[in-house]
Structures are given as structure tokens and as C-alpha cells.
Amino acid sequence: xxxxxxxxxxxxxxxxxxxxxxxxxxxxxxxxxxxxxxxxxxxxxxxxxxxxxxxxxxxxxxxxxxxxxxxxxxxxxxxxxxxxxxxxxxxxxxxxxxxxxxxxxxxxxxxxxxxxxxxxxxxxxxxxxxxxxxxxxxxxxxxxxxxxxxxxxxxxxxxxxxxxxx
Numbered sequence: 143x144x145x146x147x148x149x150x151x152x153x154x155x156x157x158x159x160x161x162x163x164x165x166x167x168x169x170x171x172x173x174x175x176x177x178x179x180x181x182x183x184x185x186x187x188x189x190x191x192x193x194x195x196x197x198x199x200x201x202x203x204x205x206x207x208x209x210x211x212x213x214x215x216x217x218x219x220x221x222x223x224x225x226x227x228x229x230x231x232x233x234x235x236x237x238x239x240x241x242x243x244x245x246x247x248x249x250x251x252x253x254x255x256x257x258x259x260x261x262x263x264x265x266x267x268x269x270x271x272x273x274x275x276x277x278x279x280x281x282x283x284x285x286x287x288x289x290x291x292x293x294x295x296x297x298x299x300x301x302x303x304x305x306x307x308x
């Protein structure tokens with residue numbers, strides 16, 4: 143597998159992966175994270191691609207996964223306030239959001255997360271409390287649960303995770 147920046151011609155494939163991810167989450171006990179809002183919206187994905195922050199995971203010439211990645215100091219406004227805990231490291235960090243796979247290649251999510259970690263050595267991520275699959279993946283990757291954050295797109299709290307490997 144390899145990671146590359148998404149381009150405009152990847153858009154339809156990316157959106158079909160997100161549609162599949164919404165269906166998968168709903169079937170696996172997590173209907174509220176992306177389902178009710180049809181998350182992520184098309185305009186956001188186009189913005190991600192244009193800004194160079196959308197990445198795809200390619201296996202044997204085919205896109206099998208997608209995610210948003212950016213890094214820097216204090217780059218995620220929703221991470222400024224954390225409840226019931228705290229971040230472990232105040233240094234600049236990377237963020238992975240909107241990670242999804244088409245389900246055809248085992249280990250795609252882990253591959254994407256570990257790629258992002260190699261870029262910066264310090265990642266923060268969050269997920270819905272009902273997303274047990276993502277929580278297990280983050281713990282398997284070595285993340286620690288740090289507390290609860292809140293996002294703008296809905297009223298559900300998110301579990302916040304962090305991993306530092308320098």
C-alpha cells in the first residue's frame with residue numbers, strides 16, 4: 143500500500159468510500175457519527191483536496207482508503223478544550239480526521255494512521271463513543287485515551303486520543 147495526496151479526479155471514489163463507511167458504521171453499532179448528517183459533506187472534501195490535506199491509500203493501483211491529515215502547532219480548534227482529562231504533550235501535532243476504507247484490504251486504517259504518525263511523530267485523533275472499531279484500532283496502534291472533546295457538526299461528545307513517538 144502507498145499513500146498519496148488526493149486529486150480532484152479521486153472525488154467520486156472518495157465519496158463512495160465515505161458512503162460505504164456510513165453504512166458500515168450504522169450496521170456495526172455506530173449510526174450517529176456520520177449517518178444523520180451524511181458526513182462528510184461534498185464541499186468539505188473538495189476543500190480538503192484543494193488545500194492538499196486529503197490523502198488516499200492506494201493498493202494495487204486502486205484507492206482503498208481516504209483520510210484528512212494536517213500537522214502543526216495548535217492546528218485543531220476543537221482540541222483546545224478537553225474535558226475529563228488532558229493531552230499528554232503540548233508540542234505541535236498531526237491530526238487525522240475522516241478516515242475510511244472501502245473494506246477490501248485488511249489493515250488499511252492502521253496503515254494510514256501509522257503513515258501519518260511517521261510524518262510528525264505526534265498524533266491526536268478523536269472518535270464517537272459508539273465507534274468501538276475505531277477505538278480498538280487506536281488502542282492497537284498505541285494511542286492513549288486522553289479525555290473528551292466536542293465537535294461543531296453535532297452534539298455528540300468525542301473520545302480524544304493521542305500518540306507520541308519521536
